[in-house]
Amino acid sequence: xxxxxxxxxQAAPAEGGVAAQAAAFDALYGHLDARAVIERSARELFxxxxxxxxSFGADSAVLLHMIAAVDRHMPVIFLxxxxxxxxxxxxxxxxxxxxxxxxxxxVSPEAAALARIDPTGRLHETDTDACCDVRKVEPMARGVExxxxxxxxxxxxxxxxxxxxxxxxxxxxxxxxxxxxxxxxADQADYMRQHALRENPLVAYGYLSIGCxxxxxxxxxxxxxxxxxxxxxxxxxxxxxxxxxxKSLTDASL
Numbered sequence: 001x002x003x004x005x006x007x008x009x010q011a012a013p014a015e016g017g018v019a020a021q022a023a024a025f026d027a028l029y030g031h032l033d034a035r036a037v038i039e040r041s042a043r044e045l046f047x048x049x050x051x052x053x054x055s056f057g058a059d060s061a062v063l064l065h066m067i068a069a070v071d072r073h074m075p076v077i078f079l080x081x082x083x084x085x086x087x088x089x090x091x092x093x094x095x096x097x098x099x100x101x102x103x104x105x106x107v108s109p110e111a112a113a114l115a116r117i118d119p120t121g122r123l124h125e126t127d128t129d130a131c132c133d134v135r136k137v138e139p140m141a142r143g144v145e146x147x148x149x150x151x152x153x154x155x156x157x158x159x160x161x162x163x164x165x166x167x168x169x170x171x172x173x174x175x176x177x178x179x180x181x182x183x184x185x186a187d188q189a190d191y192m193r194q195h196a197l198r199e200n201p202l203v204a205y206g207y208l209s210i211g212c213x214x215x216x217x218x219x220x221x222x223x224x225x226x227x228x229x230x231x232x233x234x235x236x237x238x239x240x241x242x243x244x245x246x247k248s249l250t251d252a253s254l
Contacts, residue, residue, distance in 0.1 A: 022170040030167035034063075034179035037167060038070050041149065041177050049148040051075040051105075053140070056092040057210035059188055061197040063153040063180060068099035075103045077143040077150070081135040082109060083124070083212035091200045098198055107143035109135045124214050135212070149175040155183050 029040055042050055052067050054060045054076055067074055078092055096104050113134050117123065123131040144150050155178075156165045165181045180188075192199065202210055206218030 018173050018175060019170040022166075022168045022175050025168040025175070026166045030181075034183070035066050035069070037177065037179040038066050038151065041151070041179075042067075042070050042074065046147075046149040046175070049146070050150065051077055051144065051147045052151040053077045053079075053144065054153065055079070055210065056088055056095060056200070058200050058203050058208050059155075060153055061095060061199070062183075062188060062191050063151065064095055064099055064101065065191075065195055065197055066179070067151065068101055072100045073102050075105050075147070076101055077105050077107060077140070079136060079140050079143065080106050080108045081139075081212050082114075082121075083135065083214060085202060085210065085213045085216075087201050088210060091198070094198055105143065107139045109139050113138065124212070128215060144174065147174065149177055151177050151179060153180055154178045155180050155188075157184055 025045065029037060032040065052063065052074055054064055056064075056078060064076065067076070076096075080089075092104070095101070114121075117134045118131060123134070154162055154165060156162050165178055167178055167181050169176050169178070191197070200207075200210060206220075207216060208219045210216055
């Protein structure tokens with residue numbers, strides 16, 4: 001088991017030091033292409049503790065394909081909320097086989113927390129934020145807690161909340177790396193075709209951003225790719241990529 005992450009800058013308080021370190025890494029390496037960012041991060045910057053996070057959703061194949069080329073044994077954390085489409089679970093297993101990924105780590109909500117907070121399994125109908133907190137944010141915080149850094153497949157074009165997304169960013173005392181931050185939809189499509197990557201079958205039905213089945217709808221023509229998530233709500237992010245995860249990561253219980 002990996003040791004508790006150490007501060008990246010021993011000469012400064014952990015959180016402040018990591019924020020400065022993330023900014024420095026972004027200035028030094030943020031301009032590199034995605035594959036180079038992954039290689040530099042996995043082999044040099046965080047060789048002693050890095051993972052990837054994947055939803056195995058609509059556009060997960062590109063990042064996972066690159067990671068497998070660098071290190072197919074890298075931990076890939078998958079959050080099983082208990083509300084996934086069956087197609088997503090099948091796609092997870094198929095991509096892992098396609099790419100030879102050997103270390104898929106599944107994290108799930110705590111049973112006791114679900115029994116207390118969402119005993120009927122219908123919390124999403126009345127409080128989507130609370131549902132995401134118990135089914136996504138807290139479990140994901142546990143999933144990434146052992147690592148110093150992790151990769152995501154987020155991109156600036158996906159939502160207004162991601163428009164200024166850096167390649168390296170601090171999350172509490174850890175660093176989150178977004179190698180594909182500058183990619184466009186055309187970049188994504190070109191890479192998928194070039195490498196003949198398997199597509200999540202739900203994409204063919206108009207699901208361009210895929211989350212839990214109760215809160216995900218097909219995207220209508222001309223709409224933003226994430227418009228099918230929490231349709232009818234002002235909500236655009238579950239909290240994993242916002243302050244919710246950082247709060248969970250700095251909680252005394254972790």
